[in-house]
Amino acid sequence: MSVDLKQFHQVFFEESQEHLDTMEQLLMTLDLQQPDAEELNSIFRAAHSIKGGSGIFGFDALGSVTHVMENLLDRLRKGLQQPDTELVDGLLKAVDHLGVLLLQYRQDEVIDWNFVAQATSHVETLLADGVSQGSDKDKSAPYGLFEDPVLPDRAEEKWGLFEGIESGPEKSEAFGFFEPLPGAIDGAKESAESEAGDSAFGFFDEPASGVVAEELGSSSGEKSGLVAAPGKPPAPKSVAGKKMPGVSPTKMVATESTSIRVDVDKVDKLINLVGELVITQSMLAVLGKDLDEQQAERMQNVLGELERNTREIQESVMSIRMLPVSFVFNRFPRVVRDLSAKLGKDIDLHIEGGNTELDKSLIEKLVDPLTHLVRNSIDHGIESPKARAAAGKPATGRVTLTAAQQGGNIIIGIHDDGGGLNRDRILSKAEENGLSASDTMSDEDVWALIFQPGFSTAEVVTDVSGRGVGMDVVRRNISSLGGRIEVSSTPGQGSVFTIVLPLTLAIVDGMGVRVGDQTYIIPLVNIVESMQPPEKSVKTLGKDVLLHVRDYYWPVLPLYQKMNVKPDCVDPEKAIVVLVETSKRRFGLMVDELVGQQQVVIKSLEKHYRRIPGVAGATIMGDGSVALILDVESLASSVVDPVNLEEIA
Template sequence: MTIDISQFFQVFFDEAEELLAEMERLLLAIDIGAPDAEDLNAVFRTAHSIKGGASTFGLNDMSDVTHVLESLLDRIRKGQMALTAEHVDAFLAAKDILKMQLDGHRNGAKVDLESVADVRMMLQELSKDIVLPAAPVPMVVAAPAPRADAPLAGTRRYRVELPALPQADTDALVAELGLLGAVELEPPGAAGQALTLSTRESADDIVAICSFVLDPDTLKVTELAPTPAQVAADLAAKKQAEEDLGFGFFDPPEAPAKPAADDGYGFFQPIEQIRASAASVSTSIPSAPMEEPAAAAPLDQIDFNEIVVEKKGAKKDDKSVAMPGAESSSIRVSIEKVDQLINLIGELVITQAMIEQRSEALDPMLHERLLNSVSQLTRNTRDLQEAVMSIRMMPMDFVFSRFPRMVRDLATKLGKKVDFITNGAATELDKGLIERIVDPLTHLVRNSIDHGIEMPEARLAAGKTESGRLFLSAGHQGGNIVIEVADDGGGLNRERILAKAAQNGLAVSDAMSDAEVWQLIFAPGFSTAETVTDVSGRGVGMDVVKRNITAMGGTVEIRSAKGFGTTISISLPLTLAILDGMSIRVGEEVYILPLGFVIESLQPAAADIKEISGKGRVIKVRGEYLPLIPLYQMFEIAPRYTDPCDGIVVILESDGRKAGLFVDDLVGQQQVVVKNLESNFRKVTGISGATILGDGGVSLILDVSALMRSSREIADDPVYS
């Protein structure tokens, strides 16, 4: 049988990337002094899975590295070698090499063969025999392998007949099967090699292991009859389980001080309470006084399926206690299919709006049933739209998970100690925004470590802990998600920022508020670093951070106190595909104004409008003069009104600046499906996209930030700056 496995390459690439990320997470969280056995086994399983997949697809460079890595991990998890910080560093370096090799196979990226050789040599050097110290070292020692003369209860014996294989493949397969149990090789014959395997695993598990090396159809697995010793071991185990009253699953009570029926064997609710509960729902179990345990119902009458037992010592996130079938609870779908589905839902929303608008002209008495159906369609469409949009939502952990390694490496490089704390990793954000927020957050985190958190001796001198703390959090706030990067470092230096801004030719004054001063660091080329390093100091980055966040419809705020730290807060819309907007009219045109920029709308009095000769007009709002942007002049439209007192002024805020947008009328407020204008037409200044209204007409979505910048350029007035 010939199988075309090329179609599964992408699946392997995706799964391998997830496994590498999981490996890094486990390694960064592991306790080197007293490693948890399950954590060590989990790291081993990730390496083993990557090795198996790489071997299947013929990616020998990856399988070579993982083979050495797996061997070293196996010795550590079996207690033959103590885990050290040097091991963790080597494992992280191996993870980076595997990621580089994976990118090479997936995208054709360059692979540094010299680095690969260095890492392999480092792993092999660490794999050499190391004598454990005489003093007791906290570690978990694996149980000895089962012997033929002392079989473990529950094991089964299989005879595995292999086809003729190269010796190297046979040795590799025997080593893999040895992880399942005890292997006994038979002398090789003309038809191939045969072996006997004693294991607690099933025949399917054996076939799955062998399928990495050979075609499963050429394999023959036969279960053998148990040996007398095995039968005796099973009987002894069963008898011991019955004597312990735990049926092979629970530890026996250490020293029961009262009848077993009373204490529930240390795990269960007392039998009398079970009876009382059962009696309350009209069951037929008779009640007996607690001082007469002999009258208790036999233990084998208790339905253990109805009793919830918490596994002793189990972690809350222990995957071993997952519900059956959890493996099939998700499906991998390409993002192109999701985007196509979202586009179709957008068209459905537009069609529903058209139907609803046309139905408004119908007589409610004559068309009651039709109008009820339209209302039901509206509700169902909204629910469907929200459900489909949630498909694109991804947890922020997708972003947060890549920072612990970066923080660890950067802090080590700078000689600092940093405790990295995350909160709200389960908060969801649109996939498109998640991919675009990674770079800005990376820059902010690096800045906090380099500029914010002080050196250990400086922190101790200031009465702080030696290790600085870096916080990364995410949470919902209204219709937005707020992401914060905070540190407990030295905070921003107001005087240095003002001096540097003045040196760069920026308009500054001592009367500026702290919030205005902090915004100066987003100016292009701004940096207060005294020396330029490979981490930061060139003044490139913070302006890009703000520009990228603004392009996503977000805002950036800074809070800082000298000596106490700095917090940078980013507010983003949950998705860019659907927008809450305000419909405005200028002349015969209807535009959509993103609601996130709108503060209020008003009809000004004549006394509130002031003309600045040759520079345009301003409007006075509660003692503050704001520039007035006539939308009809920006787009050269014939308006209904040219006097702001006859029309409406909408107060907008963007990038910490306010302005009044002069329009003819407000039409209403609605959710709109955003369509990309550039892919269908071209880039238009002041326009960020388009949407289709309920009447079938196209309405343009205003780019508020671009409008405010354009108006300042046109007016060239200090009041606009």
């Protein structure tokens, strides 16, 4: 029977990648003074599993590297060799090598065997002196010897149990049976018979057991050895207790939860379909309005039900795509470790809120910008130990990654306790690079300069943070995800980069508003309240209109001006003002009418048309018309600065 092993390759690749990640993570956190036995075991198991799988699927390059790694790890877990920084570094490097090989297999590339040899010998050098290759081979030989005294003392086991297997005695044993002890039963005869064949597996016989003898008597010689069962089972309890001392069950349970692997495309298709379902449902709602009263009521009930179910389906489907941010965060201990070694800075990395969940596509696209920001914090942010000592700070710098959900947004922060952004240097650099800058700019505006293309504040260009081409790319990447990046900084105390991302990319709860013959959607998360402005609460100041509500002057932005459409009314007191709030500002949007609250599916405008300022995307309404979804954040920038307003007030 031939089995096409290819079909299992994908699973093997994914599984191996997970094992590599596990190894890296555990190696990073390994306590060198008192290595945790279960952690060492887990690292060993990971290497072991890759080796086992690569053997079966014929990925020999992976197998040969993991093979030597396994020997080393086995020595570590048995306490024969003590881990030190050098060794951990070496193992991490080996993990990297495995990652490269895995990718090559994955992409069906030709394996560079020189590289494999290097990687293998690299691990071999890590083995403590005195560990000869001989004993090394012994431990991992693909066959083994019985301890049974009956057996001749040689390397190959030759049993006759599988005479059908054509292979010479030179071929190593890949399985075997345990023979009964000499004299106990007539199994010895069988072992003699089997000398000629190659033993590719083995069976254990219970030594001198009555049960065995009985079974043997009633069956043929060849089978008898196989069905032999132990007459007296050993007590397992004490062993079980001893073997698993440091296992923390919760940790294991968390990683071993019942799950299936699904192609992301399938999930994406589901999400698209749910999007269409949301549209269909709002179309039904529109149809329902035309029915007579009695039917309309029944229709409303059913529609309510449909809406609830649709919402639940949508939430469930979205949650499939959600991954904890720790997927990105967990790569940083390694980045920080490598960088701090390279730069001679001592850095503690703290991670908070790793369980915060984010859409998978966002997670993947976050990797590059976040890596850049973390590198930047370490390279430019954290000072050298000398400078830190001079400033009276602890020599060890601190970088903190945080993630948290805030309403419909995910907030990711990169904090460092370094020197903070240097206002003067940024300004002079900006001038050098021909960017418009002046000494009177607010700090916020100065910080924003670092996101301009071609800006670099590092006095020496390093290979760590690149050539200053990064920050503008970071900002562009993040805004392409529908998010934004902000920076705040205190001289001498450090900087905080904050990335604000939408929770999902596909569906948003919004309020439909009408201006003239157009409908716009305002995301619900931005809306504070909507009102018809009370008389006398509207003030005008030059060209600007202000609305005095709840002890605050809200600048009013007439949406018809921004969108260039003809409204029904231009007088704020007759129109509706929707009060909205963004991270920076609060203001009012003047519209003609509220249409109603609903879920809308975001369709990218850029993909189908082009980017429009102030518009985040488009959606299809229940009646089939297209409505634009407003980007309240970017509209905020065309509103009068609230600081100036307060002076007026």
